[in-house]
């Protein structure tokens with residue numbers, strides 16, 4: 001079904017060449033089809049893992065390798081495009097199957113960023129840091145979080161991630177975001 005699309009990328013990479021940013025031994029790096037910022041990539045392990053809820057202690061090194069790869073990619077992109085701010089992480093409640101780590105710039109200037117859910121999923125603690133994932137795996141052997149709590153986070157009022165100002169609606173937020181763009 002629609003939420004298995006990322007799984008197809010690792011199963012049939014030759015059919016998705018236009019989306020592939022980089023192919024590594026253990027990972028595929030793809031362009032997000034609905035980018036929520038100017039640059040938005042997904043690091044996907046080639047090993048089939050349905051979601052972060054299927055990770056266990058044995059995957060700690062895999063997550064660490066995803067972080068290392070993200071650093072390499074970010075360095076490469078900074079060389080190419082100059083100083084950019086990036087954030088790297090996982091959605092607490094993913095919508096797409098197959099584990100994937102977001103590597104995204106902090107501008108959030110994109111026509112695909114359309115609603116409050118999109119906004120809050122990248123600008124609140126719904127966006128889980130890799131270090132949080134690793135800590136949970138070390139402490140509990142799996143991801144143990146209160147999903148209900150994370151669902152409510154998505155309904156929070158819109159707030160600018162840079163200056164914390166509350167925004168009336170998406171158009172207001174979007175025009176406000178452009179004021180944070182230097183150069």
Ligand code: 5GP
Nearest residue numbers: 005019030031032033034035091094095096
């Ligand atoms: P999450 O499951 O972590 O919430 O996010 C899934 C991400 O996958 C979203 O950012 C969405 O835009 C992206 N996405 C959805 N369908 C496709 C697809 O078919 N191909 C690619 N490359 N990205 C997709």
